[in-house]
Amino acid sequence: MQVSRRSALIQGAAPFRMLFEYFDTSGYQERRHEPGVLDLTFGDPHEMQMPAYVEALQDATVPRDELWFAYKQSERPAQEAAAESLRRVVPLDWTADNLRMTTGGFGAITVAMKAVADPGDEVVFTLPPWFLYEGLALEAGLVAVKVPALRPSFDLDLDGISAAITPRTRVVIVNTPNNPSGRIYPASLLAALAELLEDASRRIGHRIWLISDEPYNRIVFDGATLRSPAEFYPWTLLCYSYGKTLLAPGQRIGYIAVPPGLPGAEVLMEAIDTLQIAGGWLFPNAVLQHALPRLEELSLDVPALQAKRDRMVSALRELGYRVAVPEGTFYLWPESPVPDDEAFTRVLADLGVLVLPGRLFETPGWFRICLTATMETIEQSLPRFAEAIRRATSETARD
Numbered sequence: 048m049q050v051s052r053r054s055a056l057i058q059g060a061a062p063f064r065m066l067f068e069y070f071d072t073s074g075y076q077e078r079r080h081e082p083g084v085l086d087l088t089f090g091d092p093h094e095m096q097m098p099a100y101v102e103a104l105q106d107a108t109v110p111r112d113e114l115w116f117a118y119k120q121s122e123r124p125a126q127e128a129a130a131e132s133l134r135r136v137v138p139l140d141w142t143a144d145n146l147r148m149t150t151g152g153f154g155a156i157t158v159a160m161k162a163v164a165d166p167g168d169e170v171v172f173t174l175p176p177w178f179l180y181e182g183l184a185l186e187a188g189l190v191a192v193k194v195p196a197l198r199p200s201f202d203l204d205l206d207g208i209s210a211a212i213t214p215r216t217r218v219v220i221v222n223t224p225n226n227p228s229g230r231i232y233p234a235s236l237l238a239a240l241a242e243l244l245e246d247a248s249r250r251i252g253h254r255i256w257l258i259s260d261e262p263y264n265r266i267v268f269d270g271a272t273l274r275s276p277a278e279f280y281p282w283t284l285l286c287y288s289y290g291k292t293l294l295a296p297g298q299r300i301g302y303i304a305v306p307p308g309l310p311g312a313e314v315l316m317e318a319i320d321t322l323q324i325a326g327g328w329l330f331p332n333a334v335l336q337h338a339l340p341r342l343e344e345l346s347l348d349v350p351a352l353q354a355k356r357d358r359m360v361s362a363l364r365e366l367g368y369r370v371a372v373p374e375g376t377f378y379l380w381p382e383s384p385v386p387d388d389e390a391f392t393r394v395l396a397d398l399g400v401l402v403l404p405g406r407l408f409e410t411p412g413w414f415r416i417c418l419t420a421t422m423e424t425i426e427q428s429l430p431r432f433a434e435a436i437r438r439a440t441s442e443t444a445r446d
Contacts, residue, residue: 107338128340151299152288154329164217172220175408201228229373241280262288300331
């Protein structure tokens with residue numbers, strides 16, 4: 048069977064290829080359901096959904112008029128609820144007119160890329176990345192340019208980003224709080240990035256856009272203040288997904304937001320509307336949009352999530368792991384105790400703990416733990432993490 052060159056290119060991209068190789072070789076899909084196996088891989092829920100969430104969806108399924116389930120683009124009540132919420136997180140004068148509802152973060156990012164970049168243009172992003180930046184870029188006909196983050200802080204490497212910018216650069220992607228490191232980029236760094244992009248735009252003769260991927264911007268710990276790149280750089284497209292805060296990634300709703308006062312915003316919004324239609328109706332379904340004003344009142348339990356973070360960071364450090372304290376998200380990003388992170392995650396898998404090796408994030412030597420598991424699961428995993436580091440380090444010493 049011959050497939051299109053675009054399809055083959057996407058399938059051959061590093062994150063896609065490695066992720067599906069991992070599924071094929073690790074037995075993940077079968078093992079995650081085995082009794083006694085502890086799944087710490089992806090941000091899926093491990094407990095029943097909160098009743099208020101279910102009630103909001105149930106209520107939204109009851110039609111109020113004959114058009115309740117008609118074709119929906121961006122419903123005004125959903126836009127207004129989203130804008131009011133965004134004003135509390137990112138202190139700009141957002142209104143409903145600044146937002147378009149999308150099918151989660153996926154839809155927002157792909158539309159953002161296509162709205163401001165043409166085929167052949169370059170998209171710059173930092174490693175470790177979210178799995179699908181490269182795939183979405185390739186689907187849009189764009190070229191992915193990757194810049195490793197600074198270590199051990201995993202901050203943006205501004206010198207590296209500057210060096211990666213060419214006359215073909217149209218987009219830089221920033222993800223804060225960052226998946227997988229949990230890093231919240233400080234205001235000083237974002238201000239310096241804005242200055243860098245402004246200078247580079249003047250130098251190469253066209254505007255470089257910034258896509259700010261912020262699905263975790265409400266999941267921050269220790270009273271931290273999140274600063275959005277949109278506060279520093281007006282040419283930012285902010286992308287948000289409710290799947291993280293509500294821990295319901297299968298219910299696809301999010302938005303793309305254009306900062307207030309952006310020159311030419313009306314033309315850009317018309318382009319976004321058109322791309323959402325032409326891309327396959329990339330608007331959330333009617334029920335989710337009707338429910339959104341009530342869903343905006345809900346959130347996963349961030350203090351409980353922080354307690355899980357604190358427990359696991361403390362325990363792993365006592366066992367000899369090197370792990371930074373994440374400032375947000377629901378992930379840990381420890382350094383592998385041995386150079387081969389894949390080999391180490393296989394040791395963990397043999398002990399019944401499933402995590403993701405850093406290689407899947409194009410950053411060997413690290414691994415990712417997801418904290419959406421229950422506290423009981425986390426407690427059960429700790430003796431296995433102890434045995435894993437004992438086995439891995441003793442085998443390394445013998446070698």
